Amino acid sequence: MTDRQKIHKILEYICGLPENVNSVDTDVISHAIKLSLAETNILAREIIENGDALDCTTKDNAKTNSVCLSRIQATKDAFESKKYLKDEPEITIKVIDDNQKQNAFIRFLKKFWWAIIVPLIIGIILIGIEKKWFN
Secondary structure, eight states: OOOHHHHHHHHHHTSOOTTOEEEEEEHHHHHHTTHHHHHHHHHHHHHHHHTEEEEEOOOOHHHHTOEEEOOOHEEEEEHHTTTHHTTTTOOOOOOOOHHHHHHHEEEEHHHHHHHHHHHHHHHHHHHHHTTTOOO
């Protein structure tokens, strides 16, 4: 799962909380969606930096090393619009077909033709000398 997919999971969890619950700590989220607390904290800070939740961390959160996220309208908007899933980078896989392999071989031959022809000519001359073709 990518970080952006994990952020979407966090938003899904926050948006799924009862209406009377407006904030949640990352230690609760990390247990619910099965991520480490450190990773959840990093992703939560990214959500806050992007303006998709408010930071309501207090000194009590320092005891649990967690961040507190407060749900706002932007949180719901980001989840419902799948904001973090839309811009997933596409992975391009380059497939080399036989034609491309042949082209690479032809480029190699054009570049190093002499390395093939010169030894071939020398070999023919040496065979000719040994067989006495030139007498």
